[in-house]
Amino acid sequence: MSEDFSGWVGKQEQAADRLEPARSNALRAALGHPAPLDAGAVLPPLHHWLYFWNVQPPAALGADGHPAKGGFLPPVPLPRRMWAGGRLEFVRPLHLGEAVSRTSTILSVEAKSGRSGDLIFVTVRHEIAGESGPAVIEEQDLVYRGAAAPGSIKAPSPHTPAITAAAHEVIAPDSVLLFRYSALTMNGHRIHYDRPYAMDEEAYPGLVVHGPLQATLLADLAARQGRTLKTFRFRGMSPAFDGTPLHVCGDYRDDGADVWTQQGETRCMEASATFG
Template sequence: MSEDFSAWIGRSEELFDRIDAARCNALLSALGQPSGLAEGSEMPLLHHWLHFWNVQPPAGLGPDGHPAKGGFLPPVPLPRRMWAGGRLRFEKPLLIGERVTKLSTIKSVTAKSGKSGDLVFVTVEHRLSGESGLAIVEEQDLVYKGETPPGALKTPAAEGPVPSAPWQASVMPDTVLLFRYSALTMNGHRIHYDLPYAMDEEAYPALVVHGPLQATLLADLAVKSLGKPLATFDFRGQVPAFAGTRLDVCGEPAEGGAAFWTEQSGGKNMVATVTTV
């Protein structure tokens, strides 16, 4: 790829929001978990992704439902974009009702070519500070890629047995859950709710389960399994997970911390490592 996006490296933007009890409780309810968070309660991990909406008018959207390319992020010409993974460090809890500042900076833009064609990786750092100082340092890895050939991605096989991992839970990612998570994060990407678009335009065999939703499920299982506050959470998507097939959320102890992953029909979709305080 000949385009030079080095001018975007170092660009920053600052956003403000208030941690909202209604959004956090709505996600807990959508996941079948106890809700009832009130002002002053600790925000569940990764629920900051329910905030800092980037709401654009219709003219500001791309054909995939995402905000149009350009602006803060570089205008990479490749048609497909996704959130491939990230790394988070938790400095202190954020509280429901707390006013939070998010400072985002583009750290790198890297173009690569391989068997799957041209790829562009964009890493963005987010520093979230509450009323008592820095709370979360996060790096997000975004990947831009070319068209996916029809048939390249297969629907998961019939549901297999429950995994034997020592820590586990399961979720049915149906269309209602995907719609609710899209709404709560103001994520307009059509692969999560528009089946004809997902199949005909992006060559997926079914609706795609959000990567951040999978990461949230992994972080939740980690907190419940380890019984300690998390210090770091690193995650990476390997293959998409699809609606309509049971999604198993699994974990086990690992050297220096613990390993967690989601899987469908025996294949891992997202993997994560965590350390505790």
């Protein structure tokens, strides 16, 4: 692509919020963990994504329901966008009820070509601090793609081979769960709740399961042994869709865990964690 987005590298944005327990507890309830956490409890892994809402008026939204490109993020002309992966370092725990701040910086904008055509990757670094100082250092990889041809994205097979992972649970990613996660994260991307848009405009075979939701499930599984996460790295492999069971799987090591989501025979997301 001929567009030059180098001028966006280094751009920063500031945000502040308070980790109100109600929002984290609402996600816990949506995932089947109804016992509420009180103010002062440690924020569960990756629940910081429920905060720092970017609420825009209708005129400032793109056709896909996201905030229009060209604000903080560069005005990439490719129509499809998604969260491809990320890397997190947990410096110290955050606590429910705590006041937090976030500094976001665009680290890079890179154009590439793949089998599916032109791609643009935008990497954003977030530094989140609580009342005791820096708490989470995160890099997010966003990918922009061209339009998909109708029928080019296949639904996963409903048949899942035997899974021998040490930890394994099954989630039903129905439209209600996807809507609730979209609402709790103020994610207006229509591929997660607007079926006609997802299928007719972006050629998906159904509603798309959020990458951050899958990552949250994986981080929770990794920490299930009562260990504190030190680092967490995840990468999207293939889209996951509603209507097909989502298998959340993991194997543990002495110093961490390897975890993944799967629909049918397709791995949707892979991640690795280390313990502090």
